[in-house]
Amino acid sequence: xxxxxxxxxxxxxxxLRWWLIAIAVMCVLPLFVPLSVTRLLVMASYLAIFAMSxxxxxGHTGYxxxxxxxxxxxxxxxTAFLSHQEGFQPPHIIxxxxxxxxxxxxxxVGGGMLFFLPSMRVRGPYFxxxxxxxxxxxxxxxxxIRPEFTGGDRGLPNQPAVVIGAIPNYxxxxxxxxxxxxxxxxxxxxxxxxxxxxxxxxEDVVEASGISTYRFKRFAFLLSAxxxxxxxxxxxxYLQSISPRRAFSTIFLxxxxxxxxxxxxGTIVGxxxxxxxxxxxxxxLRPYLFGQWRLLAYALVAIFMVIYxxxxxxxxxxxxxxxxxxxxxxxA
Amino acid sequence: xxxxLIQGALLSGLYALIAxxxxxxxxxxxxxxxxxxxxxxxxxxxxxxxxxxxxxxxxVSFAIAIATGAGLAVGTYMAWVRRFLYDPTIVFVSTIILAxxxxxxxxxxxxxxxxxxxPIVVGTTEVLGYTVSNNLFAALIASWTCIGAVLLFxxxxxxxxxxxxxxxxxxxxxxxxxxxxxxNLITWAISGALxxxxxxxxxxxxxxxxxxxxxxxxxxFAIVVIGGLGSIEGTIIGAHIVGFMETATVLAIHEKLRSVxxxxxxIIVLIVRPKGLFGR
Amino acid sequence: xxxxxxxxxITKRFGGLVAINDLSFHIDEGEVLGLMGPNGSGKTTIFxxxxxxxxxxxxxxxxxxxxxxxxxxxxxxxxxIARTYQVPRPFRELPIIEDIRVSTIPDSIMGSFRGGxxxxxxxxIAEDVGLKGRFSMYPHELTMGDLRRxxxxxxxxxxxxxxxxxxxxxxxTVAEIEEIDKLLRRxxxxxxxxxxxxxxxxxxAPLVDRVVVIHxxxxxxxxxxxxxxxxxxxxxxxxx
Numbered sequence: 001x002x003x004x005x006x007x008x009x010x011x012x013x014x015x016l017r018w019w020l021i022a023i024a025v026m027c028v029l030p031l032f033v034p035l036s037v038t039r040l041l042v043m044a045s046y047l048a049i050f051a052m053s054x055x056x057x058x059g060h061t062g063y064x065x066x067x068x069x070x071x072x073x074x075x076x077x078x079t080a081f082l083s084h085q086e087g088f089q090p091p092h093i094i095x096x097x098x099x100x101x102x103x104x105x106x107x108x109v110g111g112g113m114l115f116f117l118p119s120m121r122v123r124g125p126y127f128x129x130x131x132x133x134x135x136x137x138x139x140x141x142x143x144x145i146r147p148e149f150t151g152g153d154r155g156l157p158n159q160p161a162v163v164i165g166a167i168p169n170y171x172x173x174x175x176x177x178x179x180x181x182x183x184x185x186x187x188x189x190x191x192x193x194x195x196x197x198x199x200x201x202x203e204d205v206v207e208a209s210g211i212s213t214y215r216f217k218r219f220a221f222l223l224s225a226x227x228x229x230x231x232x233x234x235x236x237x238y239l240q241s242i243s244p245r246r247a248f249s250t251i252f253l254x255x256x257x258x259x260x261x262x263x264x265x266g267t268i269v270g271x272x273x274x275x276x277x278x279x280x281x282x283x284x285l286r287p288y289l290f291g292q293w294r295l296l297a298y299a300l301v302a303i304f305m306v307i308y309x310x311x312x313x314x315x316x317x318x319x320x321x322x323x324x325x326x327x328x329x330x331x332a
Numbered sequence: 333x334x335x336x337l338i339q340g341a342l343l344s345g346l347y348a349l350i351a352x353x354x355x356x357x358x359x360x361x362x363x364x365x366x367x368x369x370x371x372x373x374x375x376x377x378x379x380x381x382x383x384x385x386x387x388x389x390x391x392v393s394f395a396i397a398i399a400t401g402a403g404l405a406v407g408t409y410m411a412w413v414r415r416f417l418y419d420p421t422i423v424f425v426s427t428i429i430l431a432x433x434x435x436x437x438x439x440x441x442x443x444x445x446x447x448x449x450x451p452i453v454v455g456t457t458e459v460l461g462y463t464v465s466n467n468l469f470a471a472l473i474a475s476w477t478c479i480g481a482v483l484l485f486x487x488x489x490x491x492x493x494x495x496x497x498x499x500x501x502x503x504x505x506x507x508x509x510x511x512x513x514x515x516n517l518i519t520w521a522i523s524g525a526l527x528x529x530x531x532x533x534x535x536x537x538x539x540x541x542x543x544x545x546x547x548x549x550x551x552x553f554a555i556v557v558i559g560g561l562g563s564i565e566g567t568i569i570g571a572h573i574v575g576f577m578e579t580a581t582v583l584a585i586h587e588k589l590r591s592v593x594x595x596x597x598x599i600i601v602l603i604v605r606p607k608g609l610f611g612r
Numbered sequence: 613x614x615x616x617x618x619x620x621x622i623t624k625r626f627g628g629l630v631a632i633n634d635l636s637f638h639i640d641e642g643e644v645l646g647l648m649g650p651n652g653s654g655k656t657t658i659f660x661x662x663x664x665x666x667x668x669x670x671x672x673x674x675x676x677x678x679x680x681x682x683x684x685x686x687x688x689x690x691x692x693i694a695r696t697y698q699v700p701r702p703f704r705e706l707p708i709i710e711d712i713r714v715s716t717i718p719d720s721i722m723g724s725f726r727g728g729x730x731x732x733x734x735x736x737i738a739e740d741v742g743l744k745g746r747f748s749m750y751p752h753e754l755t756m757g758d759l760r761r762x763x764x765x766x767x768x769x770x771x772x773x774x775x776x777x778x779x780x781x782x783x784x785t786v787a788e789i790e791e792i793d794k795l796l797r798r799x800x801x802x803x804x805x806x807x808x809x810x811x812x813x814x815x816x817a818p819l820v821d822r823v824v825v826i827h828x829x830x831x832x833x834x835x836x837x838x839x840x841x842x843x844x845x846x847x848x849x850x851x852x
Contacts, residue, residue, distance in 0.1 A: 209689065
């Protein structure tokens with residue numbers, strides 16, 4: 001009976017061994033796979049980070065954010081701009097990476113809190129609406145206001161890299177990914193996570209239990225923006241460029257959402273797998289399904305998942321595990 | 333200045349048409365259909381296909397576009413939304429993915445290039461010294477005709493009043509014997525039809541492209557927040573505020589900043605009066 | 613006797629409809645108040661106002677003399693008011709023990725991380741209301757009687773001074789009513805105050821000290837249960 005309760009403490013120490021196994025496996029993987037796969041893994045790791053950070057807020061509380069790329073892009077632009085500007089008149093501001101990276105993260109958190117907090121006080125779909133508006137506003141501002149600074153439509157290319165080479169970047173991304181995953185997973189399984197999930201189920205009742213839902217929503221958003229910013233700054237320096245079309249696009253947004261949905265909203269681990277799954281499936285279906293068809297198939301699968309299996313692959317995996325457990329109990 | 337007023341009025345009419353279906357669904361069913369702007373886009377493609385690629389007469393093409401909009405809407409509702417009215421999160425996520433799906437389908441059918449749809453009504457007219465395309469006038473007339481028809485429908489027909497009842501007091505309406513499922517179905521069908529009309533004219537106002545659903549969706553958000561979710565009068569007023577702000581920005585400030593003032597107003601309204609101008 | 617909870621001159625309009633009309637009543641410490649009135653007389657609405665779901669158009673809500681009229685709901689709960697709902701609202705996806713546990717989680721991020729309430733304490737609360745053996749069951753697997761117990765457990769878990777019970781006997785079998793009745797009386801002996809809303813006069817009778825009757829959101833009568841049942845105005849309100 002104890003097993004069914006989601007306790008922090010005993011169960012997490014047991015589960016920690018699964019994390020250690022996963023980390024070990026991922027660490028030795030580059031030895032066995034070609035460099036092209038390693039590069040793909042880097043992209044997948046970043047998508048996993050973004051999917052998990054989205055899930056922390058939207059998957060748990062049900063306050064769907066359509067502006068997640070805005071947070072990522074804001075962080076990326078700040079670090080990009082402060083570390084390298086292409087050909088323009090003095091004064092240049094070139095700051096070292098160890099300064100620009102934290103500033104980028106701070107921008108994501110600060111900018112996010114500024115825009116999103118007011119809408120979190122209001123019940124209803126307003127948070128989602130404002131989040132999409134935020135992304136659109138940032139997109140427009142970056143293109144139109146002082147394009148000589150922001151790079152306008154083109155963006156900011158030729159950014160410095162944090163580390164060079166596929167393998168070092170792999171471990172950097174992996175490290176970030178696991179740090180984010182374990183941290184957010186811990187929160188999700190804690191009392192805080194339970195409150196957030198309850199908010200999604202019935203916010204009024206949570207309020208009536210003596211809990212300020214605003215306080216908890218704000219915390220979830222803080223984590224979400226923080227991890228989005230972290231991923232955003234390092235991602236920008238991995239790609240060594242940033243452009244508005246990629247950063248503030250609905251394609252990016254839907255990659256993140258679909259990863260989270262297929263993995264399983266509200267589980268952190270699900271979206272993590274979802275990021276890897278989306279990246280690799282899109283790549284490996286390339287010879288079989290031409291271009292747009294892959295994307296279409298993916299979107300259809302995602303819709304199916306949202307409706308019939310909102311807990312995604314994570315939920316399916318849980319069902320399978322429970323089925324096995326039941327059978328071994330009966331059978332043996 | 334006059335140019336802003338004229339073009340603003342025309343754009344606002346079109347926006348009102350787009351946002352109207354969007355807000356009606358929320359008013360009656362309490363969910364937001366994020367694929368709504370996607371229906372507009374698809375209907376625009378259908379009109380183009382029917383009248384320019386197949387060569388059907390204009391009236392038939394109109395009918396096809398409107399039927400497409402209504403059909404998509406009803407299809408979405410019946411396929412899954414009606415079962416998830418209690419869970420807005422699922423409706424949100426599934427309908428925005430649906431919008432993306434429609435984009436992919438249209439890309440497969442028509443490719444990614446921008447299609448310039450020839451105007452439905454050719455020629456221009458002089459208004460107060462400015463040249464305005466007749467096409468935009470036609471759009472304005474169509475928009476207001478539809479808006480008027482919807483308002484009349486809501487006030488006079490039995491179903492229309494049922495829709496208003498459900499929007500005002502859901503529990504009370506159901507107790508009075510109104511069948512929410514049937515009324516919802518009709519609301520979705522109407523909103524889809526409106527999206528169809530909007531698609532026809534929107535496609536000739538700007539060019540046609542599979543990603544054309546994003547911008548109208550965002551502006552619809554601004555319109556319904558400013559006007560008040562679920563309120564038809566609010567939507568019309570909101571559409572005009574947004575439409576004029578966009579026109580003024582494009583003509584007087586910077587073309588690329590077109591959406592910013594409208595969105596900023598939306599955020600301000602959200603902070604100061606979250607229910608919007610006419611919302612409950 | 614000190615006034616524990618008091619509503620003064622509450623008026624609430626929804627559009628054109630006046631739901632509550634200049635309503636005033638109070639409950640003293642140590643007493644159990646019954647709130648009676650025909651369907652639609654505003655009983656749930658006044659509960660909502662007391663809990664803070666929405667503000668009144670005019671009037672005040674006072675808890676131990678403090679004006680809480682515009683306090684947010686969670687603040688009022690922390691001050692000691694709790695409620696159950698007319699239609700139970702359990703968290704659909706949680707086993708009921710987890711559901712009750714949410715009510716024990718403190719209103720602070722750091723506090724929640726540090727642990728909040730031990731599972732044993734939550735189990736004790738669940739056992740106390742009679743849910744032993746059903747801890748890991750889900751709401752859809754439970755009877756109405758058990759769902760009402762869950763509601764009560766969640767309310768009690770917030771350590772309230774007063775609980776607003778909205779139609780707690782509705783949908784229960786005679787046996788279940790007796791059990792809930794015993795449970796409530798045990799809680800009363802432990803010092804808890806209740807405002808009980810119920811249609812079921814027979815269930816209400818043994819519990820309440822005093823009764824307030826409202827109709828169309830207006831105060832009709834007040835007094836001990838037996839006197840009220842005989843009151844002409846009350847009979848008119850119920851039987852027309």
